[in-house]
Amino acid sequence: MSESSLSSRRARRTAVRPARTGDKRERILDAAVRVFAKKGFHATRVSEIAKTAGVADGTIYLYFRSKDELLVSLFEDRVERLLRFLHTELPERATASDRLRRIIELQLGLLEGERDLAEVVTVIIRQSTKLMKEYAAPKFTAYLDAIARVVADGQATGELRDDLSPHLAARAIFGALDGITMTWALGKADRGGLVRASGQLAELVLRGLAPRSEA
Amino acid sequence: MSESSLSSRRARRTAVRPARTGDKRERILDAAVRVFAKKGFHATRVSEIAKTAGVADGTIYLYFRSKDELLVSLFEDRVERLLRFLHTELPERATASDRLRRIIELQLGLLEGERDLAEVVTVIIRQSTKLMKEYAAPKFTAYLDAIARVVADGQATGELRDDLSPHLAARAIFGALDGITMTWALGKADRGGLVRASGQLAELVLRGLAPRSEA
Amino acid sequence: MSESSLSSRRARRTAVRPARTGDKRERILDAAVRVFAKKGFHATRVSEIAKTAGVADGTIYLYFRSKDELLVSLFEDRVERLLRFLHTELPERATASDRLRRIIELQLGLLEGERDLAEVVTVIIRQSTKLMKEYAAPKFTAYLDAIARVVADGQATGELRDDLSPHLAARAIFGALDGITMTWALGKADRGGLVRASGQLAELVLRGLAPRSEA
Amino acid sequence: MSESSLSSRRARRTAVRPARTGDKRERILDAAVRVFAKKGFHATRVSEIAKTAGVADGTIYLYFRSKDELLVSLFEDRVERLLRFLHTELPERATASDRLRRIIELQLGLLEGERDLAEVVTVIIRQSTKLMKEYAAPKFTAYLDAIARVVADGQATGELRDDLSPHLAARAIFGALDGITMTWALGKADRGGLVRASGQLAELVLRGLAPRSEA
DNA sequence: AATGAATGAGTATTCATTCAT
DNA sequence: CATGAATGAATACTCATTCAT
Numbered sequence: 039m040s041e042s043s044l045s046s047r048r049a050r051r052t053a054v055r056p057a058r059t060g061d062k063r064e065r066i067l068d069a070a071v072r073v074f075a076k077k078g079f080h081a082t083r084v085s086e087i088a089k090t091a092g093v094a095d096g097t098i099y100l101y102f103r104s105k106d107e108l109l110v111s112l113f114e115d116r117v118e119r120l121l122r123f124l125h126t127e128l129p130e131r132a133t134a135s136d137r138l139r140r141i142i143e144l145q146l147g148l149l150e151g152e153r154d155l156a157e158v159v160t161v162i163i164r165q166s167t168k169l170m171k172e173y174a175a176p177k178f179t180a181y182l183d184a185i186a187r188v189v190a191d192g193q194a195t196g197e198l199r200d201d202l203s204p205h206l207a208a209r210a211i212f213g214a215l216d217g218i219t220m221t222w223a224l225g226k227a228d229r230g231g232l233v234r235a236s237g238q239l240a241e242l243v244l245r246g247l248a249p250r251s252e253a
Numbered sequence: 254m255s256e257s258s259l260s261s262r263r264a265r266r267t268a269v270r271p272a273r274t275g276d277k278r279e280r281i282l283d284a285a286v287r288v289f290a291k292k293g294f295h296a297t298r299v300s301e302i303a304k305t306a307g308v309a310d311g312t313i314y315l316y317f318r319s320k321d322e323l324l325v326s327l328f329e330d331r332v333e334r335l336l337r338f339l340h341t342e343l344p345e346r347a348t349a350s351d352r353l354r355r356i357i358e359l360q361l362g363l364l365e366g367e368r369d370l371a372e373v374v375t376v377i378i379r380q381s382t383k384l385m386k387e388y389a390a391p392k393f394t395a396y397l398d399a400i401a402r403v404v405a406d407g408q409a410t411g412e413l414r415d416d417l418s419p420h421l422a423a424r425a426i427f428g429a430l431d432g433i434t435m436t437w438a439l440g441k442a443d444r445g446g447l448v449r450a451s452g453q454l455a456e457l458v459l460r461g462l463a464p465r466s467e468a
Numbered sequence: 469m470s471e472s473s474l475s476s477r478r479a480r481r482t483a484v485r486p487a488r489t490g491d492k493r494e495r496i497l498d499a500a501v502r503v504f505a506k507k508g509f510h511a512t513r514v515s516e517i518a519k520t521a522g523v524a525d526g527t528i529y530l531y532f533r534s535k536d537e538l539l540v541s542l543f544e545d546r547v548e549r550l551l552r553f554l555h556t557e558l559p560e561r562a563t564a565s566d567r568l569r570r571i572i573e574l575q576l577g578l579l580e581g582e583r584d585l586a587e588v589v590t591v592i593i594r595q596s597t598k599l600m601k602e603y604a605a606p607k608f609t610a611y612l613d614a615i616a617r618v619v620a621d622g623q624a625t626g627e628l629r630d631d632l633s634p635h636l637a638a639r640a641i642f643g644a645l646d647g648i649t650m651t652w653a654l655g656k657a658d659r660g661g662l663v664r665a666s667g668q669l670a671e672l673v674l675r676g677l678a679p680r681s682e683a
Numbered sequence: 684m685s686e687s688s689l690s691s692r693r694a695r696r697t698a699v700r701p702a703r704t705g706d707k708r709e710r711i712l713d714a715a716v717r718v719f720a721k722k723g724f725h726a727t728r729v730s731e732i733a734k735t736a737g738v739a740d741g742t743i744y745l746y747f748r749s750k751d752e753l754l755v756s757l758f759e760d761r762v763e764r765l766l767r768f769l770h771t772e773l774p775e776r777a778t779a780s781d782r783l784r785r786i787i788e789l790q791l792g793l794l795e796g797e798r799d800l801a802e803v804v805t806v807i808i809r810q811s812t813k814l815m816k817e818y819a820a821p822k823f824t825a826y827l828d829a830i831a832r833v834v835a836d837g838q839a840t841g842e843l844r845d846d847l848s849p850h851l852a853a854r855a856i857f858g859a860l861d862g863i864t865m866t867w868a869l870g871k872a873d874r875g876g877l878v879r880a881s882g883q884l885a886e887l888v889l890r891g892l893a894p895r896s897e898a
Numbered sequence: 899a900a901t902g903a904a905t906g907a908g909t910a911t912t913c914a915t916t917c918a919t
Numbered sequence: 920c921a922t923g924a925a926t927g928a929a930t931a932c933t934c935a936t937t938c939a940t
Contacts, residue, residue, distance in 0.1 A: 591815065597722065632886060639880075640884055643859040643863055644862070646862055647857050650858075665851055668851045668852075671847060673887075675890060676888060677887065
């Protein structure tokens with residue numbers, strides 16, 4: 039076993055090479071999450087990402103156009119998973135409540151155990167002004183709209199109170215999710231913390247949106 | 254006498270030469286809010302703040318130790334107003350619900366009409382990693398604790414449901430406030446938007462925290 | 469006298485300061501000629517020019533927009549002197565022969581004793597492709613046209629043979645001047661070499677352009 | 684057998700496998716002329732030469748030691764043809780005038796129709812400082828000496844005026860040829876332009892070098 | 899206090915070259 | 920011979936900060 043870690047790595051490289059390109063790209067993204075989370079976007083040196091990933095500085099530019107685009111790719115690769123989940127899972131849920139609960143569970147559940155990624159999503163993404171304004175803004179909007187639609191639908195069926203603006207509710211829910219994630223990531227980031235939080239937040243939100251009569 | 258150096262410094266600035274010096278310091282802070290909001294922290298050049306403020310580059314360093322500290326000062330000068338308000342006003346409110354409502358009204362009300370400041374508080378502050386980790390974290394914690402205490406008190410008196418963690422509730426409320434402010438600042442930032450939002454958010458939060466029996 | 473070199477430098481800086489800005493700009497240009505001639509344009513490091521000029525790297529950018537523009541400025545400051553001389557002196561000469569002789573004397577005479585500048589003018593200027601195509605080309609054309617006009621005038625008065633294209637003659641004269649300067653600069657660059665060459669070249673050119681009847 | 688390695692290498696390239704190998708080397712040189720002329724030496728990427736030649740980047744290094752040496756090889760392959768011609772043809776010419784005329788015809792005639800090569804020879808070669816100082820200088824000197832010898836011989840026989848330095852005359856002739864070629868290459872590069880120029884330049888030079896009595 | 903010219907540390911990115919396949 | 924993914928050295932330029940005036 040003494041040779042296991044080294045030789046397996048070499049073997050993978052030399053013989054098996056299961057996904058040479060993908061492998062390297064993946065290693066760079068993994069390294070980027072870790073270093074970005076530790077240092078922040080601007081304080082992160084591309085050379086440190088390279089060192090962490092075990093590749094040469096120049097190699098990063100074979101896979102990503104720039105440091106900014108590396109952050110974008112990180113976002114796309116890791117976060118858009120969430121949006122795909124939502125598109126898949128939400129239609130299966132019968133009620134607006136179930137859908138909102140699922141949104142909350144998914145967003146917090148997917149980041150549980152990924153403290154670095156959570157920090158990137160809640161804090162680091164806002165450090166690249168260019169990114170924030172050009173790339174992230176439309177994504178945020180789309181996500182907010184998706185939540186607002188669920189709320190509006192629930193109001194239409196009478197399942198949810200209709201004296202609140204769906205868009206305002208969506209912003210509040212999104213903010214709560216973001217705030218909970220950020221404080222978790224910047225704080226102790228205890229195992230299970232986000233999952234526990236998701237249950238409580240769902241409680242809070244669903245009661246808050248329940249029609250008076252239902253109470 | 255142990256406080257002499259600190260207090261004298263404050264005194265000199267605040268009391269003795271209130272006009273001339275305060276004027277310039279204030280102009281620099283005003284310029285900083287505007288430029289930070291427009292360009293983001295890192296893309297902002299100290300020289301541009303100087304030009305906007307109508308002073309020489311070097312003058313900024315007579316009032317602030319560094320660019321980072323300028324952002325800190327901005328935060329302190331403009332935001333700690335909120336904490337002082339809270340400390341003054343909260344004790345006057347009789348119920349936990351009233352206090353929570355007041356927190357929401359204050360945070361959103363104070364930023365209403367100050368779009369640039371709102372952007373600085375919700376976005377720019379996260380762009381200085383050093384600031385975020387060293388300065389802002391304890392402030393956030395203190396603010397969260399203040400909210401959590403209100404919730405806990407309300408639970409103790411039976412005014413609020415007690416099946417939710419006060420700290421989680423505080424993080425959710427804070428996040429909702431932050432998210433609403435951010436989307437407002439980055440979006441249309443319509444007049445009255447934050448005040449309207451505050452009423453709706455209070456509705457949502459207070460219903461969400463109400464005990465089942467009250468329903 | 470022990471303090472002479474240091475103190476005089478300081479004195480010049482602190483007290484006299486005859487032309488602070490001009491002084492520094494001039495020192496940079498002087499350094500640039502020397503380093504460009506020694507290393508060539510691309511192999512020259514901006515930091516080496518700075519060191520040679522005794523200023524900080526960044527200072528160069530207070531006076532010149534870029535390394536390319538530094539070379540342009542060099543060209544403008546040092547070489548356009550020649551064009552001004554031509555414009556001043558040529559009209560004073562009565563015959564085309566005198567004017568051609570003056571052109572040859574001026575171009576070679578102004579570079580005599582300035583080996584580095586001669587190398588910059590004949591070799592280095594062609595190393596910045598951007599410069600060559602955007603800046604130098606029109607200057608060359610203008611210069612060639614000026615020479616061609618002198619030749620054409622001489623042909624019109626019968627002073628010069630008229631079976632040669634003035635433009636071709638101009639290109640040949642310019643090329644001869646350039647080639648002589650270049651080989652001198654790259655070779656021994658002996659004192660008086662260019663002045664001696666100018667007399668001989670004038671002989672060659674004027675005889676070559678003389679009308680057959682004059683023979 | 685002492686020459687085996689060298690000759691066999693040459694043999695292999697020239698005789699045995701004339702098509703495949705020679706083909707590739709030739710394609711690379713052709714591509715290099717085109718790209719160097721278009722972009723200049725430094726702005727030319729080895730990868731672009733490879734793409735233009737239709738080979739892989741690494742393949743270039745099977746034929747040329749470096750980018751600099753590629754330019755040297757270009758010079759050798761394309762330009763030394765001229766020197767060989769001169770060595771073959773000059774002895775056949777009876778008079779110094781005929782030899783000078785032939786030199787002019789050859790240099791301009793060989794570049795007629797090869798605008799890119801003309802630009803490489805007159806401009807690009809000066810962009811590699813290393814090349815210019817280490818490789819080209821001795822070639823220039825040899826060429827200049829060859830011309831000077833023709834002039835000196837003509838002076839010795841009384842065919843040419845003897846009041847001009849043969850070396851100066853050679854530099855002037857070389858410069859004129861170079862200048863005419865460069866302005867042609869950088870300008871319209873019209874068909875027949877260089878051949879026409881060669882007749883006129885020969886006229887100018889030969890008249891300029893003719894002894895007074897002959898006039 | 900105020901100025902702004904000068905400083906010089908700091909880094910993303912390019913691209914000639916290599917070498918495992 | 921040929922490939923092209925990987926390498927990593929190398930550098931122009933910016934801008935926060937200083938300090939002589």
